[in-house]
Amino acid sequence: MIDYSLYLVTGRELLPEGKAYCDFLREALEGGVTIVQVREKKADTAEFLHIANESKNLCTNYGVPLIINDRVDIALAVDADGVHLGQTDMPVRVARSLLPPGKIIGVSCNSVDHVKKAVEDGADYVGIGAVWATNTKQLTSLVLGVRAVGPLLSALDGTSVKAVAIGGIKSSNVLRTLHGSVSTTGHRLDGVAVVSEIVSSREPCKSARTLKEVYRSWSNSTKQLGEISPPYTTEIIKDRVADLLHVVKETKPLIHQIINIVVANQSANATLALGASPIMASALEEMYDLSRVLSALLINLGTVTDNESMLTAGRFANDAKKPVVFDPVGVGATEFRRKVAAELLNTWQASVIKGNAGELAALADSEEVQAKGVDSIGVGFANPAKFVRDLARKERCVVALTGAIDWVSDGTTIVKLTNGHKLLGDITGSGCLVGTCIATFCAGAWELAKNEDGAAKLVRGDMLIGALGGILALTIAGERAAVRSNVQGSGTFLPALIDELYNLTPEKIKQDSQVEIVTV
Incomplete structure (x- = not known):
């Protein structure tokens, strides 16, 4: 069986000055490369044949399959293990008729139609991309982004065709690529194709080993943890939420918040009221240091003025394995906000995405609910439970749909929450809170x-x-604040809400929580 996990695509023009091709390839193979594709876009036939022969000898010594890019004649001449074809190259069926039985054929794919055609034509694997922007190849199609890989993988359901992601993959984004490139049906990548991260390295063995270790760690963790939630009951949920409030009050964690200016003060006060410590920092230069000391990061799209800081903070938080909560405020209001949100979610992995119906509909490209500014309009989703479950599977995280009724899912378990009070909708930034x-x-x-x-x-x-x-913390506090004798309207409600957050206890959470586990 072919191991596609670390798929090296060569490019001699990218080699560091003074680095010999054979030395580079030998070191890369020693580092754990599992399959090699020789790509020579500018070499004449004689030169290509020479490089292919050298590559074949080295790959044979290490027991690694050799693939030739585009050129079936070169593959035949050196008895390579297969060929890789682009969308404008020789058709798969013609290549299959020319190659000996058992040879591998891969196809570059940038759309669901490309994948379906490759499967129909009998390809052994597909190369999906470009996932990230890349300078190693002139792109003829738009960059997909990590979140667009899943639908292409879905087209492989029920087949034996393998898939690798390609395009701009580096040690800094390979884990995001692997984690995010999963279909809603659970179809995963079989590997990643890498070019410059290894070819341009002065230590290709070390670079390959790093990438291989990330892949192995990801593969092992997904096998161990799976995608199934632990069994929940309403009482388990209440107990665990109460436990977390106790932990917050005991540990006083630092919450880094890149948040819109309208709600920064009240959000900081809410954080303090719950027992945590807020820092409202947006300077790009601070993001790395903060990622090492924070216990969670909140990125609130808000006024959309700190795009680079949002990108960098999320990436550093991912590296440090800290939770990232994304609040796509008003994402459906403008095309600019949509583009920013897409860039953020393609760059780093959110732990939780929280939004109202209009915001989450925009993220899901659904027209079922429309947005007006930061508000939702219309009657809402026909089946909100199914919606949050499906979006959680697509985005590979927990999704929280907030409104008069709140719906939360991790892609398996779906929970309905009915706490809250109408006064929460009468104050600025209750959603941000x-x-x-x-x-x-x-x-x-x-x-x-x-x-x-x-x-x-x-x-x-x-x-x-x-x-x-x-x-639950905010909605229970809202219920308790609303019935206080000194609350006469929205103006007196907000300080009372902060007070109730301050006075919230694990016992109050267990007593007041209205929790229901639902199925679809």
């Missing part, structure tokens, strides 16, 4: 995992409880 509370409870989950395991090893179940805890 939910994001702050979710980030605070997710920080509690991170602290708990760190203390229990000796390392911050989180699974979606932790983030599901974190999202549920944040919503």
